[in-house]
Amino acid sequence: MTVITGDSLFDSFLALVTFTLTFVVYYKRAFRYWKNRGVPFPKPTIPWGSLQSYFTPKMSMGDEFAAIYRETREKGLKHVGLFTMTSPLYVPVDVELVKQVLIKDFHYFTDKGIYVNEKDEPIGAHLFAIGGQKWRNLRSKFTPSFTSAKMKKMYKTVINVGNAMEMHLNKKNLQDPVDIRQILCDFTISTIATCAFGLKCGDFDRPNPFAGMAKRMVNRTIIDDVKFAIAVNYPNFAKAIRLTWIPALIKDFFTRIVEKTVRYREENGIVVPDFLQSMIDLKGDRGREVLGDGNSVTMEEIVAQSFVFFVAGYETSATTMSWTLFELAHNPECQDRVREEFTNILDKYNGEMTYEALNELVYLRQCIDETLRKYPPVPYLTRECVRDYKVPETEVVIEEGVKIVIPVRGLHYDEEYFSDAEKYDPDRFSERNKEKIKLCTYLPFGEGPRLCIGKRFGIMQTKIGIFYILKNYRISVSRKMKMPVKLTTAFIPQAEGGLWLDFEKIK
Numbered sequence: 001m002t003v004i005t006g007d008s009l010f011d012s013f014l015a016l017v018t019f020t021l022t023f024v025v026y027y028k029r030a031f032r033y034w035k036n037r038g039v040p041f042p043k044p045t046i047p048w049g050s051l052q053s054y055f056t057p058k059m060s061m062g063d064e065f066a067a068i069y070r071e072t073r074e075k076g077l078k079h080v081g082l083f084t085m086t087s088p089l090y091v092p093v094d095v096e097l098v099k100q101v102l103i104k105d106f107h108y109f110t111d112k113g114i115y116v117n118e119k120d121e122p123i124g125a126h127l128f129a130i131g132g133q134k135w136r137n138l139r140s141k142f143t144p145s146f147t148s149a150k151m152k153k154m155y156k157t158v159i160n161v162g163n164a165m166e167m168h169l170n171k172k173n174l175q176d177p178v179d180i181r182q183i184l185c186d187f188t189i190s191t192i193a194t195c196a197f198g199l200k201c202g203d204f205d206r207p208n209p210f211a212g213m214a215k216r217m218v219n220r221t222i223i224d225d226v227k228f229a230i231a232v233n234y235p236n237f238a239k240a241i242r243l244t245w246i247p248a249l250i251k252d253f254f255t256r257i258v259e260k261t262v263r264y265r266e267e268n269g270i271v272v273p274d275f276l277q278s279m280i281d282l283k284g285d286r287g288r289e290v291l292g293d294g295n296s297v298t299m300e301e302i303v304a305q306s307f308v309f310f311v312a313g314y315e316t317s318a319t320t321m322s323w324t325l326f327e328l329a330h331n332p333e334c335q336d337r338v339r340e341e342f343t344n345i346l347d348k349y350n351g352e353m354t355y356e357a358l359n360e361l362v363y364l365r366q367c368i369d370e371t372l373r374k375y376p377p378v379p380y381l382t383r384e385c386v387r388d389y390k391v392p393e394t395e396v397v398i399e400e401g402v403k404i405v406i407p408v409r410g411l412h413y414d415e416e417y418f419s420d421a422e423k424y425d426p427d428r429f430s431e432r433n434k435e436k437i438k439l440c441t442y443l444p445f446g447e448g449p450r451l452c453i454g455k456r457f458g459i460m461q462t463k464i465g466i467f468y469i470l471k472n473y474r475i476s477v478s479r480k481m482k483m484p485v486k487l488t489t490a491f492i493p494q495a496e497g498g499l500w501l502d503f504e505k506i507k
């Protein structure tokens with residue numbers, strides 16, 4: 001480095017100063033974005049912008065957005081502008097604005113703002129991530145796979161996994177405290193692996209290869225984090241360098257399994273009532289199509305959707321079950337009511353928990369709904385503005401490409417909508433009371449056209465998992481459980497130290 005003055009040390013110093021100045025000027029200019037548009041914003045800092053939880057997590061992103069929601073509401077503001085590094089992020093906190101984004105003016109906010117590199121990583125081009133017309137096409141193709149009639153067909157499969165879990169627990173020594181989340185993750189991994197990949201995974205006594213993949217997805221490396229930050233903040237640059245971000249091990253595993261199972265079923269004329277079959281039924285013989293076009297689906301699309309059903313379906317449901325069981329252990333009067341309901345419904349249906357019987361477990365459903373309020377597995381929703389949008393009753397224009405965050409956890413703990421919000425009170429969701437819940441203040445499954453497509457399946461498997469535990473065991477909070485509960489920094493709400501319960505067999 002002897003190009004400027006001939007003194008290498010001085011030149012290096014000069015280069016460093018120039019680089020730092022350029023960097024600071026670039027940031028300062030980017031940070032003027034919300035000021036120039038008249039949107040209130042908290043002072044951002046270099047390099048992370050307004051959010052500290054990306055690389056130096058002190059709390060989860062869900063908690064950080066909830067805190068921002070609270071502060072913004074306390075100031076009487078309708079919205080706030082943030083920065084993720086230098087990229088602007090718009091956060092509406094006024095429920096009318098939330099409604100506008102999710103429902104009324106949805107056509108301005110069809111996309112999720114999730115990085116997709118369809119060419120190099122087709123497995124990432126799934127329903128959760130893609131936007132625009134391709135999303136519309138895929139959504140309408142897959143909606144029939146989630147009807148009540150389809151759920152009823154899959155019901156038996158989930159019940160079989162419930163039976164397998166029951167047998168596994170019967171064999172276990174449950175004198176010691178039980179890490180409830182672990183058991184329920186095994187349960188949902190098995191149900192989704194069976195329904196979305198057509199595999200027999202009901203054996204709880206042997207390691208399940210899907211569990212290994214689930215672990216790899218959670219245990220991200222530094223490289224994964226850096227790729228994630230580039231993809232989130234600089235998607236155009238990421239596309240230019242053809243960045244891929246799903247670990248190769250995961251891609252290969254899911255692709256191999258789906259392709260093998262589809263081929264096996266096609267060659268042997270096997271028809272099974274599951275998600276995979278719904279997709280095989282949609283598959284044309286035309287080979288590879290342009291993604292999302294036409295009426296049939298390609299093998300790559302099937303792989304991508306099976307993958308997302310696994311990612312979006314297993315941990316969300318396992319988390320819901322775990323927190324419901326924790327709250328029922330903590331609130332024994334609610335637990336007794338749930339068990340009493342089991343007895344009444346089983347009496348009505350000759351001792352068999354049929355699909356119809358399960359749907360009549362209304363108090364259990366109230367408990368699940370209240371759990372989803374207190375611990376929404378997806379603590380914030382994302383959208384991307386797809387064309388300039390003027391915020392009603394203001395001069396503010398949200399520009400195409402700007403990302404939006406809806407702080408779900410913030411809304412769920414807002415005392416204006418849910419009084420005594422810390423309290424676990426399933427009666428908020430009784431037939432009479434749930435009418436009073438304002439649209440878009442309760443969003444565990446999202447809202448509008450991008451509402452969770454797997455909601456029915458999620459609720460069904462959550463009810464079944466809880467049924468199989470509570471019918472056999474009385475549960476209480478273990479002394480091993482760290483109280484009061486503190487959440488970790490994970491995206492999905494998890495308790496620090498785990499959720500530990502004591503099990504007592506019901507004779």
Ligand code: HEM
Nearest residue numbers: 127128309312313316317378444445446447450452454458
């Ligand atoms: C208790 C369980 C579940 C919860 C709390 C949950 C929650 C959510 C939420 C919040 C969204 C985003 C909605 C939005 O942006 O407005 C979503 C989307 C989605 N979920 Fe779920 N989910 C659950 C279970 C499932 C299951 C079991 C499956 C699949 C079998 C699934 C598949 C999906 C898919 C594919 C999307 C993307 C839909 C789209 O953008 O069109 N989810 N889910």
